[in-house]
Amino acid sequence: MTDRVELLVSQIDAALPTPAIVRRDVALVAGPWLAGTSSVATALRERLPEHTVVEAEELAAGHAPAAVVFVVSATAPLTESDCALLDSVAADTDAxxxxxxxxxxxxxxxxxxxADRVLLARRAPRYRDMRWVGTAAxxxxxxxxxxxLVTALxxxxxxxxxxxxxRLRAIENRLLGVHRRLELDAVGTGRDARLAALRAERAAAVHRYRVDKSxxxxxLRAQIAQARLALTYFARNRCASVRTELQEDLAGLSRRDLARFPDEVRRRAEEVADDVAAGVTRHLADVGEELGLVVEPVHSRPAVEVGAAPSRARGAETRLMLLLGGGFGFGAALTLSRVFADLAPQWAVGGALGGAVIGVVLTVWVVGVRGLLHDRAVLDRWVVQVVGRQCTAVEEWVGARVLAAEASLGGAAAxxxxxxxxxxxxTIARIDREIREHATAGARAAAARDRHVxxxxxxxAAVREELGAIDTAKQANSRASESFL
Incomplete structure (x- = not known):
């Protein structure tokens, strides 16, 4: 019968046809902590010197005893941990x-x-006929x-x-172990949790990519819009400030300084262009750094076209001012001559001459001041036109630079x-590959279970049948011996 059992076992795995244990001719005394195992083992060594009695720590892993003496305390019935300990120490031993x-x-x-006998009989059929004794070692x-105990052992x-x-019990334990392994592989303990984790990781990776991209x-759009608004405002304010400064400077210029004023306007226009270019370059670089993208540097600057100052020719206006100035001077001279004539008749001639001189001086002064104010007004209008044209050019240049930066940043972002x-x-391919591997492993494990179970x-069944036959024969022999006696 045992040969038939081993033949059936070899069909499951030819490489492992028999239990991988070493059978030792020893009696193992084991039990829960504080159950009195050491005292029982010592007493058995004294009463059975012809046999080797060992405790659990003296039996190496992979070794199985010839018999197991499982000691429990009389304090209370067995607990689940006590039963698990018995299953472990008697896994490959029937005695x-x-x-x-x-x-x-x-x-x-x-x-x-x-209570212990009933509990173990319910736990496993093999413990139903287990022999129990009481001791006080x-x-x-x-x-x-x-x-x-000595007699029973x-x-x-x-x-x-x-x-x-x-041997049959060891074969049964081996078969049960293979059966449990096949069931666990087929059910995939932990596989469902791993698959759920993989699916969650896959969904998280896709969601994270989409959210990050959005x-x-x-x-990017917000930064470009802010840059366009801020740089346009900066260029406009810079042009407005330089226009105000030029107008203030122009209001205090003398006639000799007016000739140098157009050159000052050109220089200030160059400064505005350089400041705007530097500000745009710095701001766009900051935008790129904040977005983590590289922005192409700005190699150009706003075009500055400051034409020649307008001509200050004023023919008709000069004649008009001479007329008005002459009238003002004549009136002043006449008034002074009358004053001197009334106050000092002897100075009437001198007063008339002095009044004439003063009238001529006032006429020249009025004409000169009016000419200076006219020239300032002409240059002021010219400044407004120059700065207006530059402001338009600068804003167009800023818009072009922001548009180019947007294209550059968009390419880098892409x-x-x-x-x-x-x-x-x-990442998704790796996760999908692992998911497929788990599915394939589950299918293979299920197929192996269906094939081997x-x-x-x-x-x-054959092992238990033979164990039952041995127990039946043993009980028959025991009854025959009792009848004979």
Whole structure:
């Protein structure tokens, strides 16, 4: 029967046909903390010197004992962690004895023993026929109560079916382990969570790319609009300020300084052009730095065209002013001559001559002042025209520079968006590839489970059938011995 079981196991995985354990001819004493395992192990070593008794820390990983003595306290029934410990230490061993220790101080130990037996029988069918005994390996008073355990362990170790049952139990544990692994691989414990995380990461990458692209586009448009408004306002204010300064300077110029004034207008126009060019270059560079993009430098400046100053010829106006000035001077001279004639008749002739001189001087002064004011007015109108033309040219140049910067920034932004799109596509491709790999792995695991589970179940059935046959034969022999006696 065992050969048939091993044949079924080899059909699952030919590389692992048998349990990968080392069977040691020792009796393992194990149990929960403070259950009294050390005292039981010491007592068994004294009473069974012909057998090797070890505790859990003395058994290396991958080694399985010939028998397991599982010691629990008589204080309370088994807990879930106690049952898990028993499953672990007796996974590859069928020969197991349950021991309720410290029965000398716990009078209700029999109730605890019965509760433990029922609990383990419900947990796994293999524990249904498990033998239980009570012990007091190191009592506070009286002699140790260990005889029943010694007898039970000696019978278990000398049982002819022990090796066969242990091997079958190891094969069953191996089959159950393979079955659990196949189920876990098929169900994909953690795979759904990983797939959900991958899908969330994919959606986040797409959303982040779209949001970042939209935000960068909005920021670019906003910065360009602000730059156009700010630079146009700056150019207009700079032209207005220089016009005011020139008009103020012109109002205080003498006749000799008027000839140099057109050159001053040209120089100030050059300064305005240089200031506007520098301001535009600096502002657009700041915009590019804030957006994280490179702006092409500005290599031009606003064109400055300051023509010749208008002619100050004033023929008819000069004659009119001579006439008016002469009338003013004659009137002044006549008034002075009359004053002198009335006050001092002896000075009448001198007063007339003096009045004539004063009249001529006043006439010249009036004509000169009026001519200066006329020249200033002509130059003032010329300044207004020059600055107006320059303001228009500067605003057109600023608009052209902002438009060129917008094209440059748009190209750089498009290149950056293309790079981000490529990185996003790589991320999405990686995520999609991992999602497909998980789906493929799940399909392969499900196929492997569907292919191997029937064989595993057949092998488990064969193992349990043989274990049941051994137990049945053992019980029959026991009843026959009792009848004979």
């Amino acid at each position: 197991v004895i349950g021991v309720v220790a410290k029965i000398d101080v716990h009078r209700t130990w029999r109730d605890v023993l019965d 190191a009592p506070d008073l009286g002699a140790p109560v260990i005889d029943d 000696r019978e278990l170790l000398t049982d002819e079916t022990r090796d066969r049952r242990n 935000q960068r586009s909005i920021a 290149e950056r968006d293309a790079a981000d799109h490529a990185r996003t596509e790589d 029937p064989v595993i179940e057949s092998a488990l």
